[in-house]
Amino acid sequence: MMDDNQVTTRDMQDMDTHFIHPWEDVTAIGAEARTVITHGDGIYITDSDGNRMIDGPGGMWCVNVGYGREEIVEAVAAQMRELTYFSPWSVTASPAAILADRLATIAPGDLNNVFFTTGGSTAVDSALRFAFFYNNCLGRPEKKHIISRIGAYHGSTYLSASCSGKLPEKINMDMIEDRVHLLPKPNPAERPDGMPIEAFCTEKVADLENKILELGPDKVAAFIAEPVLASGGVIIPPDGYFKRCHEICKKYDVLFIADEVVTAFGRLGHYFASKDVFGVEPDMITTAKGLTSGYLPMGALLISDRLIADIKTTGNSAKYFSSGFTYSGHPVAAAAALANLDIFERDGLLGHVQKTAPYFEKCMKELADIPVVSEVRVNGLMAGVECCLDPDHPDEERDSGFLLEVDRICQENGLLLRPIYATAVMSPPLTITDTQIDDMTGILRQGLETALAR
Ligand SMILES: Cc1ncc(COP(=O)(O)O)c(C=O)c1O
Incomplete structure (x- = not known):
């Protein structure tokens, strides 16, 4: 093991040539000294x-x-000494259970069901897979199309990347195309000259409704949206847009998934922005990042009681959501998240x-x-x-x-x-x-x- 203190910046940059970073230009690996x-x-x-x-x-x-934050370091170390890992399949561990309960308490409306993931992409992937699962359970196997937006970023799994709308980033990358539909970017700055912002908002909401009608409401599973398009360049849709999109989704029985991987945990001044900033109680919320403040990787998908109840009323046979991760609800990550939330409260x-x-x-x-x-x-x-x-x-x-x-x-x-x-x-x-x-x-x-x- 090398002592970091003996290693020069240049040494580290040389070693870094073996690290393929996110969004790496593969033709230029090693060319950049970061x-x-x-x-x-x-x-x-x-x-x-x-x-x-x-x-x-x-x-x-x-x-x-x-x-x-020493409190998080201490909580993580203590949890590691106590129990480093548990299998989320057959047993449970207290930090994950406590965290699930705490998230249910701070989440809006009836979003009381927490599916832990390893980050934001896997939270989004799980949300979309849950939407498909939900419609399968309800006997609607055709209701599988997803609507997203140009400029959105939802992650780097095959499904979440397919729902992302940063078009230059799709070059040379395979995408699921037959089920994913991208609406124009709701960026007020790109509206035609002279168009009032309210009219632009109405047009962007109509884009959603028209797409649902074009595909057929019985074919559309979900609309996924960040309240503010973060990696798309902090694009802030017009006032009322998020809420009106939610109303359209309710009208056509389309699930509304709020991707709050960036906007949750205080970025907009609230634990979750959907309800407190935009007045919406989504069917599902995806979150990660600020959940542990990046101290350890963890994400969470919050699912409404309504969706769970709908599945429960479909008959007596078991309905397995056959999805999950070795590290779902990892106790050490959960301990970091709990200590993180304690800091939010205390400070x-x-x-x-x-x-x-x-x-x-x-x-x-x-x-x-x-x-x-x-x-x-x-x-x-x-x-x-x-x-x-x-x-x-x-x-x-x-x-x-x-x-x-x-x-x-x-x-x-x-x-x-x-x-x-x-x-x-x-x-x-x-x-x-x-x-x-x-x-x-x-x-x-x-x-x-x-x-x-x-
Ligand atoms: C809105 C949004 N969703 C999902 C993701 C993916 O999260 P992760 O990188 O943790 O997989 C990101 C990452 O930046 C994001 O900004």
């Missing part, structure tokens, strides 16, 4: 050369309570986000005065800063390159960014203070202005 992160505390991360930076994307929208983190979000929004939106910034979108503690060097001749590749340069400059000045194409997405740990928001937006401004001046 920043090596070695330490985290609060909203900061430190690289292997000792440079301390604000973590703008909060890991991957996940380190909600911030880095270095009043939801209230902190509600209090801080308006200042975050103000500071982020002020960046719009930089000529290259074409739009700033903010909801809760998530933001997308979209850049366009030449609005008359938009070129996503050129603008993506510009943001990579901004990221390089920001890293030198103490801020890690996450450019997604031409948008820098920001989702810092929820503990961020007003002063830290000033620091973060100050460095970002300097990075944008410096790159623009080059």
Whole structure:
């Protein structure tokens, strides 16, 4: 075993050439020398050369309570000493049972049934498979089509990736095409000139209704949607859109799956945004990331009592949802999640986000005065800063390159960014203070202005 202290940054980057990272350009494996992160505390991360930076994307929208939380470390260590693993098939373990009960308590409406997964993709995959299973149990084997949206991101399993709508990412990747349908992106900025936002909302809701009618309501199993399209660039649909889509789904007996892998656990100031922010009680909610604040991998699918009850009324024969994972309800991950939730409660983190979000929004939106910034979108503690060097001749590749340069400059000045194409997405740990928001937006401004001046 190598002692980390003896290993140089260059050594680590060499070893890293064996690590195929997500979204890797396989023709360029090893060409990129990535920043090596070695330490985290609060909203900061430190690289292997000792440079301390604000973590703008909060890991991957996940380190909600911030880095270095001893309570979580202790809870995980204690659970590991007590019981490292249990088989979720035949027995149960107390952290998973306690967590399921706690999630049922904080989840909206009758979402009282928790199916644990290993992350967000497997939560989405399980939700879609449950929708198929549900319709099979109810004797409706034809009701299997799924509706999603362009710009959505739902994960990296075959099924969840097929329901994702980031079109450039489908190149060279096989997708399920006969059952998945993508609606146009509900991005208000892309509405035709002069179209009022309410009319745009009506049009996007009509897209859903028309697609259901085109396919036939008896063929459509589910509509899956992130309340805010996160990796799609923090696209915030018009007010009322989510709720009206839910009403359309109810009208046609189509399951409404809210993908809250990003928006749950405080990102928008509530445990779940569906009900508290958007007024919707979905049939299923998928979640992960902030559930453990990224301390350990875990996801959860929440299923409504109504769906379970419907299956129970289909007769006396057993109906097995033959799906699950070796690590479903892993006791150590569950212990991390419970300690994470304890921090939310003890530190009043939801209230902190509600209090801080308006200042975050103000500071982020002020960046719009930089000529290259074409739009700033903010909801809760998530933001997308979209850049366009030449609005008359938009070129996503050129603008993506510009943001990579901004990221390089920001890293030198103490801020890690996450450019997604031409948008820098920001989702810092929820503990961020007003002063830290000033620091973060100050460095970002300097990075944008410096790159623009080059
Ligand atoms: C909305 C949404 N759903 C699902 C996923 C997939 O989650 P995971 O990467 O944990 O599998 C993500 C990941 O970013 C996401 O943003």
